[in-house]
Amino acid sequence: MKKLLLIALPLLLSVAAVASGTIEGEIEKQPLNVSAIIMFLLFVSGTLGITYWAAKRTKTAKDFYTAGGGITGLQNGMAIAGDYMSAASFLGISGLVYMAGYDGLIYSIGFLVGWPVILFLISERLRNLGKYTFADVAAYRLKQAPIRTLAAFGSIATVILYLIAQMVGAGKLIQLLFGLPYELAVVLVGVLMILYVTFGGMLATTWVQIIKAVLLLSGATFMALAVMSHFGFSLEAMFAAAVKVHPAHQAIMAPGKLVSDPVSAISLGIALMFGTAGLPHILMRFFTVADAKEARKSVFYATGFIGYFYILTFIIGFGAIIMVLNNPEYIDHAKAVVNGAAPILGGKNMAAIHLADAVGGSFFLGFISAVAFATILAVVSGLTLAGASAISHDLYANVFNKSGEVDEAKEMRVSKIATVVLGIITIFLGIAFEQQNIAFVVGLAFAIAASANFPVLFLSMFWSKLTTRGAVLGGSLGLATAVMLVILGPIVWVQILGNAEAIFPYKYPALFSVTVAFVGIWFFSITDNSEAAEKERALFEAQDIRSQTGIGAEGASEH
């Protein structure tokens, strides 16, 4: 507890000092950020109310997994944006802009460009072929058990890694923003996400994501407008001010160290683009709309919201350079004495949070803190639902259930149990990883999504010669390569395991692991001469007709 106070106090003191206009250094005790907690409680009670409402409407498995398939394109676009804009991208990217300027934009663009491609090539086929999970599509004409096992494994691995990153981030953020202990924060997030998902299913999750997206976009818009109005809405004036105060000066206006060699550059690009198209919680969202038309609209709106959000974070990062960097209120003086530089209180990810205080005072700081918390809740709920669906719909109903007939009520019960178990595991992992370096975790999640989930899903829709053997062997090879290269790479092998030099020199393995997956799938498919493989290839035409026209698609019958 003492340690927590030591971390939380300086920030809170500085907040108090700004709020009351007192001179720096005056001690005013404020152990809890009250306005942030009140706003967060409002969000929680509102969303729990929605969960209660959603619970009454969630009766069938279709309701639970897809909110009955009745979400509109605009709502789903908002929810996709809410699912995708994590606290890590809000705080992390604005922090990256604050530290390195232009490099933050490179990252944002990588996170965005996958979306139009998903729209052009994947979204409507996915909607026409699938039911609840992306494994429905991958296993459409292939052997159910092995394909679903692989897809479920890829989904669960992606989900758990992503959850760990969210949980550790949540714990640290809440500790810093609200003055609550780390463990309490992690348990709180875990319990709330279990409540949303078990009782409200996809309907509650969707609305939590929509509300969060609205809050986050409004808060970020306000901050960006405040920064821009400071400079008479002139970008040039804003950049000029930032260049003047930033220690790197003009260098922040051009690419820096984020991507320095071609291999890393391409590899990062592949991981972000294909990884997005292989994230189970994102893919699942396409089954919540009525038809291909609404699926396309969802991605169009999502691309707009996400792109707009990244432009805002860019302005916010530059605003932070100007308003936070030179303000002694936000500088960690204890660290400055040791390092000589001027490190920001709470680390670089706090740039947007300090800026919120600088432009809107402690009330707005409370609002943005509550939004950051809400953001985490929305993302973890979507992830947990995707993980639970992989367990109940793919593993339980289609792999372990040999009888063929699936009792829907039983499947739903399994998914609820899976949600609770996943939630508890996540809480424990969140606490266990508190002191660990988790920089590699999200990268690994994207690498697995890009190397195992995406190639199998993509080829199952586009390549008639794909067979079960090819998909399982190639997909597993891609997965294994991604995991192995991350372990042998600079972050885990050197920074965490303490070896002198990385065996695999690149931070991002996707270029290699995705290639291995595609080549593996191709090779083990074309060399598959079994009778079953012949049948699977023959089934492609009927699948293709359904994916092109929606004939026979789930929820497409209007009568």
Added chain:
Amino acid sequence: MTKEQIEQVKNNPKYQKLVSERSRFAWTLSIIMLVMYYTFIMIIAFDPSLFGIKMGDGVMTVGIPVGIAIIFISFILAGIYVRRANGEFDDLTREVREELGDIA
């Protein structure tokens, strides 16, 4: 779907038109996206100073409008696709389904 039904769909001229035109359109747009993004990434990897060239007398560099433009173009291309797919292609799909009658 029986073999005969599959043949019937595949031989339907409107179905052929739908599939070929939509595929061409979707792949063209995807390739534009990929070329645009990887050109951007390759410039950063091979010659980052190109994006550091100043525009005019101020601090503004070439890289900033280029980066922002990629975000806008992504959104615009998505809009172009949705417009055509939700209009022309969906109308064509409906016609195909009507012609196929009891298969659909």
